[in-house]
Amino acid sequence: MIPVPHGFDVTLLLWLNLAGTFTFGLSGGLAAVRARLDLFGVLVLAAVVGLAGGITRDLLIGVPPSTFRDWHYLAAVGAAGLVSFFGRPALERRWRLVQLFDAMGLALVCVTGASRALAFGLGPAQAIILGAISSIGGGILRDVLLRQVPTVLRQDLYAVPAVLGAAVVTIAHEAGATHGAFAVLGAGLCFGTRLLGIHRGLSMPLAPSERRDEPPAD
Amino acid sequence: MIPVPHGFDVTLLLWLNLAGTFTFGLSGGLAAVRARLDLFGVLVLAAVVGLAGGITRDLLIGVPPSTFRDWHYLAAVGAAGLVSFFGRPALERRWRLVQLFDAMGLALVCVTGASRALAFGLGPAQAIILGAISSIGGGILRDVLLRQVPTVLRQDLYAVPAVLGAAVVTIAHEAGATHGAFAVLGAGLCFGTRLLGIHRGLSMPLAPSERRDEPPAD
């Protein structure tokens, strides 16, 4: 259901998308295990983080949510929930690997989210916003369900990479270039910025009026 | 708007659905009264718990939310809000009765939710999930609005009965059997499991890694 750019293999793209959904699901499932939710709660949180971003995107476009109708995605988040439920210690020992996969998921989802918005005829600003919402919507809902102010709104460089990746495909599309290379470029920029953000501990700035009690944030 | 299985009386089904919506509304209204919300907040919480599950279901199916358009359902949640607002002490003295009606609401809504998904051509996994979402979506939103981690994700056997009830009608439908008897069977299984869960204090298990500090949960 996700539009396929020229020069792309459909099956490869589906597998990449499922891998991204799975790693998003892990982030939800692990957060649920840490918050001591029960098995049902772990499965719900995995589904929320894996699917809610794409569902919100589709509702804002005004079409029935596509990933919900495709059992592959439901299977991916179900598996992520079970892996989280039984594998927390093993996953936390491999935390850098999980973060690496999550950055891959972020990169894929922001690019496919923006492409889908463009395919439905939405404007460039909307496409970039929907690319970002696809990537971060699930994590925001995860934090709300676990009664936390969403991390992505407070710290960390998580949304900016998604905006950058979505912007590359959107600008290319507006310039008439729909070749898959721009999708790869957008995903690569998102992935690289995200890893740089983790490595350097980068964050977005606080408002000037809130910076009094601490060294400037930027 | 809810599909009617063979051998069912439409008026009876509407009344049962309204009774379920009303008891869901009571759960929202009472939680709001306890949290010291004002009259408006009590009405909103009654509406949220009574209607949000079905609205979410319809948005995920991709159709305009049907219960919102039907004034019977709005009247049911409005009445539930007013009864909660003025009748908290009386309701709490009859708490077992309220729980009994709530279990009936759960049983009805999981069955009609799954049937509606099947009527719109969604697959079996989606139908079972939508049956569960119809039943528990409102309660999750109630807890989020009152700033609690949703009960249904942490403890209690509330979602499992809904999944079981939805599974019965879905499996029967997939096997070609749409007779109303399977709807009754699904609702009965849900109702029975829910009452058993309350009576025995059953819960879903915690993740293995989280069970260290306490006797095993299952």
Place this chain on the structure above:
Amino acid sequence: MIPVPHGFDVTLLLWLNLAGTFTFGLSGGLAAVRARLDLFGVLVLAAVVGLAGGITRDLLIGVPPSTFRDWHYLAAVGAAGLVSFFGRPALERRWRLVQLFDAMGLALVCVTGASRALAFGLGPAQAIILGAISSIGGGILRDVLLRQVPTVLRQDLYAVPAVLGAAVVTIAHEAGATHGAFAVLGAGLCFGTRLLGIHRGLSMPLAPSERRDEPPAD
């Protein structure tokens, strides 16, 4: 996309709507600055309060969210986010002015929300509820994201003015009167009631059972 009553200037109405969206955005942006969210969080909260009410209204009607597709509204909430981010001290010195504009936004949005529901053929109860949801939905989501029980459900006279304003246009519409004068009357009633509520510190009553520890609330 918003229906225009007879005797109204389209451009004027768009500007009034954008002004309302902008002041709603300020309320979200300022709350985010106070909660020490970063620049991205401030922009998201401004967008949430400015747009979520209208988006929820359109999803409940069953049409693609219109304000999201119109870049004017995205620009209005983006500007509100930036003004909040850089201008908290200046805005708080002019707090009465901000509240005045917010009351204007409330008055406009409840009237246009109800009109839109009526234009899509929904009944009077639905139109009044959707007028209120358009006005208060964003604020509820703002409080949930910042981990507070929504103010509008607990205290203050914020929803009642919106309900009154929506009721005026709805009753006029049901009586066959679609002249713009009723929209002005509804907006004026909402605006006046809201200012009176702020001035007198009015609130909706608590449930009778919760009033024991304090002087009666009404």
